[in-house]
Amino acid sequence: xxxxxxxxxxxxxxxxxxVAFNALIPMMTVVNYSVQETFGNNQFFWEGLTWFEQxxxxxxxxxxxxxxxxFTALILVIEVPLGIAIxxxxxxxxxxxxxxxxxxxxxxxxxxxxxxxxxxxFTLPDIGLMGYFVNHVLGITYDxxxxxxxxxxxIITMDVWHWTSLVVLLSYAGLVSIPDAYYQAAKIDGASxxxxxxxxxxxxxxxxxxxxxxxxxxxxxxxxxxxxVLTGGGPGNSTTLLSIDLVKIALGQFDLGPAAAMSxxxxxxxxxxxxxxxxxxxxxxxN
Amino acid sequence: xxxxxxxxxxxxxxxxxxxYWLVAMSFKTTNEILSxxxxxxxxxxxxxxxxxxxxxxxxxxxxxSIIYVSLNTVIxxxxxLPAAYAFSRYRFLGDKQLFFWLLTNRMAPAAVFAxxxxxxxxxxxxxxxxxxxxxxxxxxxxxxxxxxxxxxMGGVPKELDExxxxxxxxxxxxxxRIFVPTIKAGVGVAAFFCFMFSWVELLLAKxxxxxxxxxxxxxMTKTASSAGYELGLLAAAGTLxxxxxxxxxxxxxxxxxxxxxxxxx
Numbered sequence: 001x002x003x004x005x006x007x008x009x010x011x012x013x014x015x016x017x018x019v020a021f022n023a024l025i026p027m028m029t030v031v032n033y034s035v036q037e038t039f040g041n042n043q044f045f046w047e048g049l050t051w052f053e054q055x056x057x058x059x060x061x062x063x064x065x066x067x068x069x070x071f072t073a074l075i076l077v078i079e080v081p082l083g084i085a086i087x088x089x090x091x092x093x094x095x096x097x098x099x100x101x102x103x104x105x106x107x108x109x110x111x112x113x114x115x116x117x118x119x120x121x122f123t124l125p126d127i128g129l130m131g132y133f134v135n136h137v138l139g140i141t142y143d144x145x146x147x148x149x150x151x152x153x154x155i156i157t158m159d160v161w162h163w164t165s166l167v168v169l170l171s172y173a174g175l176v177s178i179p180d181a182y183y184q185a186a187k188i189d190g191a192s193x194x195x196x197x198x199x200x201x202x203x204x205x206x207x208x209x210x211x212x213x214x215x216x217x218x219x220x221x222x223x224x225x226x227x228x229v230l231t232g233g234g235p236g237n238s239t240t241l242l243s244i245d246l247v248k249i250a251l252g253q254f255d256l257g258p259a260a261a262m263s264x265x266x267x268x269x270x271x272x273x274x275x276x277x278x279x280x281x282x283x284x285x286x287n
Numbered sequence: 288x289x290x291x292x293x294x295x296x297x298x299x300x301x302x303x304x305x306x307y308w309l310v311a312m313s314f315k316t317t318n319e320i321l322s323x324x325x326x327x328x329x330x331x332x333x334x335x336x337x338x339x340x341x342x343x344x345x346x347x348x349x350x351x352s353i354i355y356v357s358l359n360t361v362i363x364x365x366x367x368l369p370a371a372y373a374f375s376r377y378r379f380l381g382d383k384q385l386f387f388w389l390l391t392n393r394m395a396p397a398a399v400f401a402x403x404x405x406x407x408x409x410x411x412x413x414x415x416x417x418x419x420x421x422x423x424x425x426x427x428x429x430x431x432x433x434x435x436x437x438x439x440m441g442g443v444p445k446e447l448d449e450x451x452x453x454x455x456x457x458x459x460x461x462x463x464r465i466f467v468p469t470i471k472a473g474v475g476v477a478a479f480f481c482f483m484f485s486w487v488e489l490l491l492a493k494x495x496x497x498x499x500x501x502x503x504x505x506x507m508t509k510t511a512s513s514a515g516y517e518l519g520l521l522a523a524a525g526t527l528x529x530x531x532x533x534x535x536x537x538x539x540x541x542x543x544x545x546x547x548x549x550x551x552x
Contacts, residue, residue, distance in 0.1 A: 002378045011373035012385065014366040015429055022426040023392050026403030089294035098540040102533075103299050106306070109532025111487045111504040114525040121312055121518060122305040129308045132324045161302060168298075222396035225489050243398040250402055263399040270394045 033260035051261035061262065063237070064245040065269075071241055072220045075159045079216060080209070082160070083167025087175055088201070090168075101172075104165040116229025119158045144231060148238035155227045155239055162226065163216060170212040174205035210281045217277060221270050242266055306529065313523035320518050335523035345524065348503030351417065352486065353531065355500060358421035360481040363428040364436075364474060368467065371436035376445070389430040397490045400426070405494050419495045420502070424485045431484065432477040439473025472542050479539045486532060503528060 034051055036044040055061050091097060110118070125131040125143045134142040144151040178200060186196050224243035227233070233240035233248070240248070246266065250259035312320060313335055314328040339345040373379070374386060408419045447469065451461040467474065493505040507524045 002376060004379070005377040006379050008373035008377035008379040008382070011369035015370040015389070015433060016385070018362070018366060018422070018425045019389060019392055019429055022404075022423060023395070025407050026400045029403035029406060030399065086295055086298050089291045091292065100295055100299065102536050102540045104295075104302065105536050106529070106533060107302055109483055109487065109529070109536060110525075111489060111528050113489045113504050113507065114528050117507065117521055117525055118305050118309045121522060122308050127320060127324055129304060129326075136324075161305065164298075165302070218394045222394070222398070224396070224398050243396050246396070246398050247401070250398075256402070259402075263396075267395055267399060270396065271391060274394055 030260045030263050033256045034264055035257075037257055047257060051257045052265065055258055055262045055265060060245070061265075064240055064242050067238075067240065068221065068242040071155070071159075071223070072217060074156055075163070075220050076213065076216060078156070078160055079164045079167050080213060083164050083212070084171050084205070084209075086164070086168045087171035088197070090172055090175075092176055101169065104168055107162050108165060112225035113229045115158065115162055116226045119154065119161075119226075119230050123154055145235060148235055151231050151235060151239050155230060158226060158230060159220065159223070163219070166215065167209075167212045170208040171205050174208040175201060178204045206281075210278070213281070214274060214277055218270065218274060221273070309522050310526050312518060313526045315519055317517065317519050332519075335519045336527075338520060339523055339527065345503075345506060348501060348506035349527065351496070351500050352492075352502040352504070352528075355417040355420040355424075355492070355502070356482055356485040358417055359424045359428060359485045360478050362421060363425055363432045363481045364478050366425075367429055367432035367436055367477065368474075369462075371433045371440055372462070372466070374433065374437045375440035376448070386433075389433060393427050393430050395426070397488070401490055401494045404491060408495055414495060415497045415499045417500045420492045420500060421485075423491045423495055424481075424488060427488075428481040428484055431480055435477045435480060436470070436473050439470045439476070443469055475539050476542045479535060479542075482535050483532065 035047055035049070037047045038044050090100065107115070120128075122128045123131045123142075123144060125135050131142060134140050141147075142150050144154045182200050183196070186200060191199075222243060223241060224247065227239055227241060228244050228247075231239045233244045243266075246259060246262055249255050249262065311326075311328055314331050314333070315325070316330055316332050316334070319325060319329055374382060404423055405414070408414045408423070413419045413422075443466070447465070448461070451465055456465065489502065489504045492502045496502065496505065503524065507521060
């Protein structure tokens, strides 16, 4: 049982100060830009909610948002079931388990632009391993700088390569925490593999899966570096996800007002969907 | 061998292929790379690595990255420890709201913050220092460290705290001498994740540095765009960025899975 103690605030103070410095001041800057127009020379004019209206109505924003949701939905639909399946097929213990886990975690520790560069090298049509294989062995024309579909396949494959291990590690952690007695009881009852999964393994994995899905949602929704290095948002705008579009507007065109308004809308969407996921996935615990 | 155990093996093979390709390419000559497809390096060369280890702009990139990543890990874990203790042991006004607010910072797209961060850190005069990047990465690493540590601390029975007070330990002495060593696995896991996310992040690190504290990953981007397309050099630099992560992960191999599983969600 926790005790009531207001002095606990003192323990939290350093964290609060550091995070507030990094979060609140930049956030206020963004809010500030979002309601003003600037023509350089540090002259600002009040614009009210014009930028928000402009962004919410702009087709360019709708298109980027649509691509972003499609990307996130696709990687969640692939990575979560795949991660669970791989975790289920791992042995529960043994000398090879730590080796497997280390190898699986390796992609997550590679700097994001190196991931992009690595996949670029890997998929070059004539000299990349995958590019060569698909083009010359399978005989399918594959060039992600020309074909939007190929570009999408590449960024999805790259993300599956990069992050499925997170789902595997978390699911596996949930699985090894199930006591042997549960499995023995299921065996005595003659339970099928499916019912073992549905009534023993899945409920035990629920907490870690909630974390996995939330983290994968947040990180994929905010993804920037890897697709930027790999495709640069192209061909055309076909892989211009939200963050890439935002950076284009903010630093490419230096339209600070619209970029700031877009940032706030973007952040609000991330928060709302995360909250929705969290509420839906923990609903049963509350009842 | 059961067919089921093939699944992880096939998956690991898939993970290793692009990494193999990067490593293989780093040992090839530029001629060989551009002349066509070869599965193994035909004329094995260490030229790319020689360039990196003799050119200060290259090897300083590594040193810079390692400095700010270590600095960030130390700051994040040391401020997160008392905060996680407060969250795991006490109820206080606004504790739940504060915890949630901390986690929302993990959801903020880095792209949103790039420009304001540049202005903020220029204004306080630490632009282009290791400290700037280390502090900026606290934005997402501190919430994560608090989250992980709180999970581990929740698993330590409260009797430990009470016994120590009865034995006459003061709070700071109890915390440093008894409590932190008890959850050292948790500290290891938290440090690992801070290291990881600081090491892989580039957008903020690049925005907040120019020359003095420039990270290796940014040096790479510049090479790729300015000096033509030196694939071998790019591949060698990329290969070298995998090594620190691989070393760190080896030390926490028995705890990685546990780290996230102990969160409070």
